[in-house]
Amino acid sequence: MRAESSAAARTGAFIAVAVALFCIQLDFFALNLAIPGISAELGVTVSAAQWTLSAYMLAIGCFFIVGGRMGDVFGRRGTLLAGTALFAAGSVGCALAPGLGPLVAARVAQGVGAAFVFPVAVSVITNTFPEESRTKALGAVFGVANIGTALGPFVGGGFTEGPGWRWIFWLMAPLSLLSLLVALVYVPDSRDTSASRELDLLGCALIVCSLATLTTAVERGDAWGWNSARTLGLFAVAAVTGGLFLVRERLTRHPLIDLRLFRNIPYVLVTAMGTLSNMGYGVTVFLATLYLQGVRGLSPLLAGTVFLAPALLVALSGPLGARLARHMPPTAVMALAGGLAGTGMYALTEVSAWWLYVPVFAWCGLGLGLGWTYSGVATQQVVAPARAGEAAGVLLTFMVTMGAIALAGAAAGISAMTPQRPPEEAYDAIMRLGGAAVLAAVAVVMALRHRLMARGRVAAVPSGPDRAP
Structure with missing residues (x-):
């Protein structure tokens, strides 16, 4: 089902999506330069502080496929709203985190929210704009998002040396809220009407498990040793669950991914x-x-x-x-x-x-x-x-x-x-x-x-x- 493409819907969808993607890009690229500041303030090693990046990458990588398909099946507007709200809540949690554990947990919440926002945001533009202006709209959305990429290192370095790394997340919270409110008012709903409103939960579990173990093995392999039992065990679990996922997608009536x-x-x-x-x-x-x-x-x-x-x-x-x-x-x-x-x-x-x-x-x-x-x-x-x-x-x-x-x-x-x-x-x-x-x-x-x-x-x-x- 294609969304109603009124001028207000197109403008609102563009603003909501562009601001959301701007936040995601700025957040990721700003935190790279904040790791030493996080390490010093929380009293942990730089290697331990790297988990604030690794946890986010783990969460976002594992849930992209789930988020994109949920938007197609259950409705892109609702999925976009849920992802933006979770990202905003995670940003506040990061800003208030008293220690490394709560900070990593809040980063996971941010990552899951971003994983729902990113693919659904792209499909919202695809289904809101007519074909003759769709490519231009997508290019402009990515242009705004990439301003976040451009400003990320500068903002991260400036806040780390100035008021502190927590202000990276305090900046994300109101911007995410703005995106959420605009999407709530203006973004029309759309979904894949040919798809049954059923989500392949077993497929979701298998792909998340496969990607999580693969990413963890890759992220920690250098520290643990590439030949260590933990690393090899995680690679084995990733391979087995990945293979089972492909078999599942070939056999199920409502696959998460149409191969x-x-x-x-x-x-x-x-x-x-x-x-x-x-x-x-x-x-x-x-x-x-x-x-x-x-x-x-x-x-x-x-x-x-x-x-x-x-x-x-x-x-x-x-x-x-x-x-x-x-x-x-x-x-x-x-x-x-x-x-x-x-x-x-x-x-x-x-x-x-x-x-x-x-x-x-x-x-x-x-x-x-x-x-x-x-x-x-x-x-x-x-x-x-x-x-x-x-x-x-x-x-x-x-x-x-x-x-x-x-x-x-x-x-x-x-x-x-x-x-x-x-x-x-x-x-x-x-x-x-x-x-x-x-x-x-x-x-x-x-x-x-x-x-x-x-x-x-x-x-x-x-x-x-x-x-x-």
């Missing part, structure tokens, strides 16, 4: 490139943070200021992707983004002078930001609007889960290399490897697309909801 989604070649290619771009973005931000503070000796506030240049171009990547989509098929836009990202990551390791480092960092941010931002727009172009939430949930799950694996791999690589070489050389080696991987993926995607076009299986020009890749 035929993966026969949609444009969707698979866009999801793969978006996931790789997000992995590159996470690793680049992580390595640049270590470089700026550990090698350059910058304070959190100054490091956050350096991040403004690439982050502002990330913010512009949403509208840019929407504009490019009018003239290029989705995978061509993704390949362009990958080309910019891969060359930018590699070039970043070759410069040290500030007058060159900052613009190259910005160039890198544009490519990576365009890649992971536009994938959210592109997947909505190549699936039916009725399954928009499901498609967005699957995409986001891949992006977050593989992003966590990439970060864990980068941390493990640094640990392995630093005894034999300076940290800066380890950072450069990992960055070059990431850039090469992105460029190789671009070549594979474009070669595959060319082959499919030669066989006549896809058209050369995009056209409608099932457009060419």
Whole structure:
């Protein structure tokens, strides 16, 4: 069922969704620079304080698919409201947390709320705006959200050095409440009318268990040891429950994920490139943070200021992707983004002078930001609007889960290399490897697309909801 698309509904939906996604992006990227402040105030180690990030990533990664499908089945408006309310409550809980345990619990609540908001927010726009303006609206929404990405490091560093890290969460609470109130008044409801109002609860349990154990093993593997019984046991549980989930989805009448989604070649290619771009973005931000503070000796506030240049171009990547989509098929836009990202990551390791480092960092941010931002727009172009939430949930799950694996791999690589070489050389080696991987993926995607076009299986020009890749 498509929502009523009055002008008021479209404006209200845009504001509610944009503010909600802005909060989620700002919250995540601000807290990275606040970890030392959290560690000092709560009297815990930096490693223990990292659980404030890990718990959030764990929760958000596990519930993307559930949240997206709940919106399609039970109604996107109600799911958006519930997720926004939970995120706001979690923000207040974080701000008031007396110790690490309550803070981590509140971060889990935030993560679950964000996991419901993100895929449903995308599908709300898809189902509220008509096809001729949908891509532009999605691009603008991601543009606003990416302003949060841009401001995150600056806000996190500024609050950590100023009034304290708790103010990051106090900022989230009223903004989330604003989004909630606007959504309550203006966002119309829509859902997949072809779907029964039944949720595959066993499928939900299996996918959450699989993703939770996988993410925990990846997050803690370096600390516990990759060959330890705990790490290997978690990987085994993740593999078994993941396999059972796939079997369940093939047999049940009302699957959480329609596995035929993966026969949609444009969707698979866009999801793969978006996931790789997000992995590159996470690793680049992580390595640049270590470089700026550990090698350059910058304070959190100054490091956050350096991040403004690439982050502002990330913010512009949403509208840019929407504009490019009018003239290029989705995978061509993704390949362009990958080309910019891969060359930018590699070039970043070759410069040290500030007058060159900052613009190259910005160039890198544009490519990576365009890649992971536009994938959210592109997947909505190549699936039916009725399954928009499901498609967005699957995409986001891949992006977050593989992003966590990439970060864990980068941390493990640094640990392995630093005894034999300076940290800066380890950072450069990992960055070059990431850039090469992105460029190789671009070549594979474009070669595959060319082959499919030669066989006549896809058209050369995009056209409608099932457009060419």
